[in-house]
Amino acid sequence: MEPKTQFHREILEQPQALSRLLREGRKNVEEVASKIRQFSPEWVLIAARGSSDNAARYAQYLLGVHNRLGVALAVPSLFTLYGTPPSMKRALVIGISQSGQSPDIVSVLEEARKQGGATIAVTNDADSPLARASEHTIPLLAGEERAVAATKTYTTELMALAMLSAALEGEPSRWAELEAVPDAVSGAIALNTDLEAHAKRFLGTQKLVVIGRGFNYSSAFETALKIKETSYLVAEPYSVADLLHGPVAMIDAGFPVIVVAPSGKGFADVPALLDLLEKREAKIVAISDNQDVLKRASTPLALPPGIPEWLSPIAAIVPGQLWAYALASAAGHNPDAPRGLSKVTMTR
C-alpha cells in the first residue's frame, strides 16, 4: 500500500514505531518503574488533552486491572484558571503529550513535583517543557509526526503506558505479549486496505456514535476523535452502559454505529448490543476479531486473532484510523490539514 498523505503514511509507520519503542525504550521504562515502586503511590493523576487524553483513558483500565491503582484524569483548569491544585503528595502524576508543549499540562506536572509527588512525562519530545518539568521521562521515539491528527504518537503512548504497567507489575510474561504487538498492528493494517468503496456508502452521514467498553472505551473515544478531526462529522463515543442511560434514544433506522469489539471480558455485552442495534436497524460498522460480529456488520473491519485484551487497544485503533482516512478521502477532504486545527494547541 503506497501512502497517499502524511496521515496515511503515519498510520502505516506504526508497526516500526512500536518496535522501536519496545526495543530502545524498555531499559528506561524499567528504571522509572523501579523508582515509582519505591515511592508506592496511593493513586494516579494523569494530565492530557485530545488523543493523549484517550491514552489516559486506556491507562485507567490498564493501571486499574494490572496494578490496582485508582486513576484520576486531571482537571488542568484547577491549576491554571482557579489556582487551586489538589494535594498530590501521595500521587503518581503522569503528563501525556506528543509535543510536550501544552502549558496547562506542564503546570500540573510542575505543581506535582513541587508537592513531592512522583512525576513522569510521556512525550515524543524528550527535550520539551513537559519533560523538563517532570522527574522522569518516557520518550515515545516515534519520529516527527507531521499530520495534525495524531496516529503513531497515540499508539506509542499506549505502548509506553503498557510497558510502564508491565514494569510496575514485574510479571515477565507481559513482555512476551508486548513483543507481539507490532505484528498485530501490521496485521490490522493488512486486513483493512481498500475501505473507500465502503466509505462511499457513508457520504451524507452527519452523525454517528462509536461504542467501546473496558480497555477499548479508549478506542471508542479515539476513533470518534479521528473521524471528527478529519471528516467534520459529529462522532460521539459511548460505553454500552452510558449509551443505555440516555443516548440510545437517538438511534433509529440507518443511524451509523461503530462497535469496537475485540475479544475479551469487555466483549460480554456485544451480542446483546448488536441485537438492540439490529432491532433499531442501525448501520453497523464493527472492529473485531470475532467472525460472528464481523458477519453482523454491514462494514466489517477485521482485527487479527490472538491479541490479549489489555493490548488490544493498540491494534483496535488502527482500523478506526483507516476508516477515518477512508471517510475523509471519500468526501474529498484532505486529512493532513483539518479545518481550524493546529498541531500544538497552547491551551492555558
Next chain:
Amino acid sequence: MEPKTQFHREILEQPQALSRLLREGRKNVEEVASKIRQFSPEWVLIAARGSSDNAARYAQYLLGVHNRLGVALAVPSLFTLYGTPPSMKRALVIGISQSGQSPDIVSVLEEARKQGGATIAVTNDADSPLARASEHTIPLLAGEERAVAATKTYTTELMALAMLSAALEGEPSRWAELEAVPDAVSGAIALNTDLEAHAKRFLGTQKLVVIGRGFNYSSAFETALKIKETSYLVAEPYSVADLLHGPVAMIDAGFPVIVVAPSGKGFADVPALLDLLEKREAKIVAISDNQDVLKRASTPLALPPGIPEWLSPIAAIVPGQLWAYALASAAGHNPDAPRGLSKVTMTR
C-alpha cells in the same frame, strides 16, 4: 406557569426541593463531614452514571477548588467486569444515584467499605441498596421523580455535594451563599418562560454542541444529556479547550452551539470563543447573566445576576432543562417517555 408534563412539573419544583434539602439536610451533612475530616482522605473516588455522573463532574471542581481534593470518576467495570478494584484504603468514595439501585455503583461502595475507605451515598432513596452499602448517606429529600429525564434529583445532587464541601471546609460564609440558591433557581425559571417560539427555529436541527468550562463543564454535559434524552438530537458537550483540540472543525455556518457562560473565572475564554463562533457563523444559544453575551446570542437564556461561580451550576442548568423541554415540545415529542429509556437502568 402551569406545568404541562411531569418533566416540566419537576423542573418547576426545584426551588422547593433545594430549600427542603438545605433546611432538613444540613445537620446530617455536617455530621458526615466531621467523620470525613477525621478520616482525612488522600483522594476522592466518585461512582455515578448518567445525570449523576454530571454531578460528579461538578464535584471534581468543587472539591478541587474548595477542598484541594483530587477527584477520580470511578470506572465501575474495573469492579464488575474485570474483578480488579483499585486500592481505596485512603480514599473518600462517594456513590451518587437518584434511585440508589444501579448494581455497578453499589459494588464500588461495597468494595470501598470492605477495604476501609470512607463511603458516602448521595441518593433520593435513603433505604436503597446504595445507602445500605455505604457508611454514610446524604438523602436528597427531593420527593419521587416521575419523569425519566432527571431534573430535581440532579440539582439536589449538586446541592448535597455543595453542602458537603462547605461542611468539610468549615467556612461559615459558604452557608449564606448556599441559602440564596433556591431564589436564584426561581429567578432562572422566571427568566425563561415561553421558549417555544425560539425552539421552533431549531426544528430540523440534528446535531449541536454545548460548551462550558470550569464549574460549568458539568452544565454543558447535563444540558447536552437533557436534549439527547428528550429530543433525540446528537448533542455533544465540550470544554473550550477540548473543542479547540479537534471538534471545532465541524462547526460551520448555522451550526447550533449552546454556550453555558455564567460570570466567574470560567468565563475568561467566553468573549474569544464567541468571536470564533461568530466568524464561523454558528447559531449561538447563550446561558448567562452577562448582558453582552446575551446580546450576541440569537437565543439568549438569561440567568439572574449575583450567583457565586461555585454555585452557578445549580442555576445554570435550569435554562438548559427548559430549553430541552422547549425543543422537545416544538418537535412534538413527549419528554415524559423518552424512546428506549427507563428510569432505573440496571447496568452491571
